[in-house]
Amino acid sequence: MDQQALEDVDVIDLGQIYNGAYSSLMLSYLGADVTKVEPPFGEPLRSRVEEGEPAELVMLNSTKDGITLNLKEERGKELFKDLVRDADVLVENFATGTMEEFGLGYDTLSEVNPELIYAHGSGFGEDGPKSDRLAMDLIVQAESGVMDVTGNPEDPPTKTGIAPGDFLGGIHLAAGVMAALYQRERTGEGQFVEASMQDAVYPSLMSQLANYYDDSDTPPRTGNRHSSLAKAPYNAYEAEDGYVAILCTSDEHWESLCGAIDREELADDERFASNVGRVEHMETIDDAIEEWTREHSREEVGSVLSAAGVPCGSVQSVEEVIHDPHLERREMVVEIDHPTEGEIRVPGSPIRLSDSKAPDIEPSPTKGEDNVEVYRDRLGLSDDEIERLRSDGVI
Amino acid sequence: MDQQALEDVDVIDLGQIYNGAYSSLMLSYLGADVTKVEPPFGEPLRSRVEEGEPAELVMLNSTKDGITLNLKEERGKELFKDLVRDADVLVENFATGTMEEFGLGYDTLSEVNPELIYAHGSGFGEDGPKSDRLAMDLIVQAESGVMDVTGNPEDPPTKTGIAPGDFLGGIHLAAGVMAALYQRERTGEGQFVEASMQDAVYPSLMSQLANYYDDSDTPPRTGNRHSSLAKAPYNAYEAEDGYVAILCTSDEHWESLCGAIDREELADDERFASNVGRVEHMETIDDAIEEWTREHSREEVGSVLSAAGVPCGSVQSVEEVIHDPHLERREMVVEIDHPTEGEIRVPGSPIRLSDSKAPDIEPSPTKGEDNVEVYRDRLGLSDDEIERLRSDGVI
Structure with missing residues (x-):
């Protein structure tokens, strides 16, 4: 070649x-x-x-x-x-x-x-x-x-x-x-x-174009949350040394996440069993996750959650990206x-x-x-x- | 064809x-x-x-x-x-x-x-x-x-x-x-x-990649301001019915802007004559512009500034974009x-x-x-x- x-x-x-x-x-x-x-x-x-x-x-x-x-x-x-x-x-x-x-x-x-x-x-x-x-x-x-x-x-x-x-x-x-x-x-x-x-x-506005047709009353801006507030968890969470992005696209992700952060009782909580329920209790869910991420470095969060198969990533600085x-x-x-x-x-x-x-x-x-x-x-x-x-x- | x-x-x-x-x-x-x-x-x-x-x-x-x-x-x-x-x-x-x-x-x-x-x-x-x-x-x-x-x-x-x-x-x-x-x-x-x-x-991180090599002490996030805080005016300004983006890439833009918003005295002000000076007085500049934009609709701002050759745009909602x-x-x-x-x-x-x-x-x-x-x-x-x-x- x-x-x-x-x-x-x-x-x-x-x-x-x-x-x-x-x-x-x-x-x-x-x-x-x-x-x-x-x-x-x-x-x-x-x-x-x-x-x-x-x-x-x-x-x-x-x-x-x-x-x-x-x-x-x-x-x-x-x-x-x-x-x-x-x-x-x-x-x-x-x-x-x-x-x-x-x-x-x-x-x-x-x-x-x-x-x-x-x-x-x-x-x-x-x-x-x-x-x-x-x-x-x-x-x-x-x-x-x-x-x-x-x-x-x-x-x-x-x-x-x-x-x-x-x-x-x-x-x-x-x-x-x-x-x-x-x-x-x-x-x-x-x-x-x-x-x-x-x-x-x-x-590239795709999620918001779809929101428009779904007649959702989502605000135009959702910070780091899902663009139609339709998934939880889905956010950036504070870690010891910066922020991490974590999201669950399935109940399996959620169960794995609860196990990985030693909060099995959340996985057993019926209120959070489905994405619909988790979306309803978004604040509670986010607080529980951040309580854990705050005690760990981004790298620790990444290795624990990746091993558990949960989608996550470090918020990298420009210098780190370079x-x-x-x-x-x-x-x-x-x-x-x-x-x-x-x-x-x-x-x-x-x-x-x-x-x-x-x-x-x-x-x-x-x-x-x-x-x-x-x-x-x-x-x-x-x-x-x-x-x-x-x-x-x-x- | x-x-x-x-x-x-x-x-x-x-x-x-x-x-x-x-x-x-x-x-x-x-x-x-x-x-x-x-x-x-x-x-x-x-x-x-x-x-x-x-x-x-x-x-x-x-x-x-x-x-x-x-x-x-x-x-x-x-x-x-x-x-x-x-x-x-x-x-x-x-x-x-x-x-x-x-x-x-x-x-x-x-x-x-x-x-x-x-x-x-x-x-x-x-x-x-x-x-x-x-x-x-x-x-x-x-x-x-x-x-x-x-x-x-x-x-x-x-x-x-x-x-x-x-x-x-x-x-x-x-x-x-x-x-x-x-x-x-x-x-x-x-x-x-x-x-x-x-x-x-x-x-697409280009501006920030360049900042890294310029050893600038710009914060990683600059809101709606220029990514290395190196241009003024450059911001989103509140209008009667939303926001407008306005920026000047040359002294001519600045002079035209001052004329268009009926603030010729700003164009005559030596402190603001060069981009370097305007950057130093960014807050003052932004306040002066917003004082004017607040009194006008996005459409009015757009037509006045476009006619004056000043780069500007309406912050459009998704529905407006569609x-x-x-x-x-x-x-x-x-x-x-x-x-x-x-x-x-x-x-x-x-x-x-x-x-x-x-x-x-x-x-x-x-x-x-x-x-x-x-x-x-x-x-x-x-x-x-x-x-x-x-x-x-x-x-």
Whole structure:
């Protein structure tokens, strides 16, 4: 196995910040040749640090080549078309309409290269009343319902700390690119692909969408409890050194849990024999469990309950997640030695294929790192021409 | 355009609850023929309602055919191999190891059909110390850091109301299937594909992963504020009829905001001229904005600030999201008339391709709805044989 699934797929990547960059990262990890194209002053993420490479950029652009190009300059537009002429895929997540303003919209580029798969990621998509809204992840979390369903019942709506819009949007876009690549095998034609952040988040509201149809009077936010308050136990419980999540999806789980925490009398209590009864006495159940978890470390809770077959997990801190032996073992977190940033742990690929080689994770490119290689070897420009492009601010 | 990207791709779908079902839903929406295979007593989601079809199942299984099959019975295993023999893809999200227990692991099935793409979704993946952990979404949220970074600084870790593990895991798995389909065009061989929920969630912690490397002393949870408290304004603000999210990513946004809320003096205040200054005076800034938002409806805030070019969004309730005119217009929410459940709004596809027809959204199958069609027309069984399978509890 020394092949990769997307070997020889050539991707021009205008992806920036999280959404587009993640989309092309996944293509890159699957074997595509991805060339990240930044404006001469760098993509927006670079403004987050005064010098060096921002950690986000390092983590989202491994294995890619990097060049600079000014799409506002006529010469820049020409060079861009030259790049696209032989490419398979273009990924971009500018605000909807930006590429058309550059004169580089899909209509134009598909004439340059009819086999091109043009992928556009955005907050709200190509059409519809919100299509021209600015859409950072927080805005998408508000509009898509994520905030309304997160947090405690007595508190205001709360954002989730992760960036679901960027990442759900990004991976749906990458999936769309691969669908289009597969279709192109049959048709020989490229096409326009899009995925919006709000669209991509929508299905993940599934439990609450179902609550809506069940006419339940569940509050929109249930803290750490089940989203329709329909299961008990189901919560995060305080342990000696943090919190643990525990839930029971069957009466057997409940009986095992009672045994594991030395409270057999609870398993014998008829009030708690069924999930319906336990839901009625949720507070009592939660108190009994927390009385036990408070006396144990997260690790003790995990090993006792796992041995008993009860679903449980430690609430891990970000630092613990970055060093999680499980993620390390799966090469989902890979420590690289970055030329300017030193040792940094970057994400591996969540997509694993038995017959497609795992990516060799090369450090993200510095701004314009591969300018000479790409403009000379790929577009056939002379060193003098490249130097002139540089001094003219085109690259 | 009457083609679909995955036309003629035949998928056998053991996907259940959210993760596997969503993965195959995306394949189905892209044109694959998906046959959902449930045990004779139905997949676990069905136990959520006493009669009829659970809304979650309806929403995640549109356009699929549905059959029943008991994989614990010898005859069931044989029939399953017959189904897999001519299939392109198998999707399953049983606990890791379950298919091997059935005698239907990848090693066995790849002998039956070497071109088979076998896709396994799970909480923690195929290998590593946590691979045999039970993994519902809450457990994954705990272990992956989502809970630690969600909620108010003074509160315990909080889950996000959406199910990031199930849906990020599911769409990464679908993306892996498409990568393998593309590779198979070259090699003629199938392969084993996997995506775990914890792996798939990891990159979405991006802001916090970067905070870790920035050595910032930001608390793990920042409520609705920026995850590294590095931007102001950035928050959810109370309006007359709910909440609105507002943020400024540039000084221009800030100046426009001050103008829009009739507080030009704030724009002139040197303390607030730069983001660094605004961050220092975050409370003052937030109070000033909220003083204004409290006097307006979410819609008024949205139209005033959007006109001024300031990023903002309404915190929408689930009911509002289900009826969001934008999502309706984009056919991301589609009302269908389900034979038993009546009118219900199901998700459309977040993946849009210009030359692959949008899915015709057919209602999800009832349990075993297509048994006769599949077992007779596809496997060539007689009506008598099908009847016997039914009475023997095989289907």
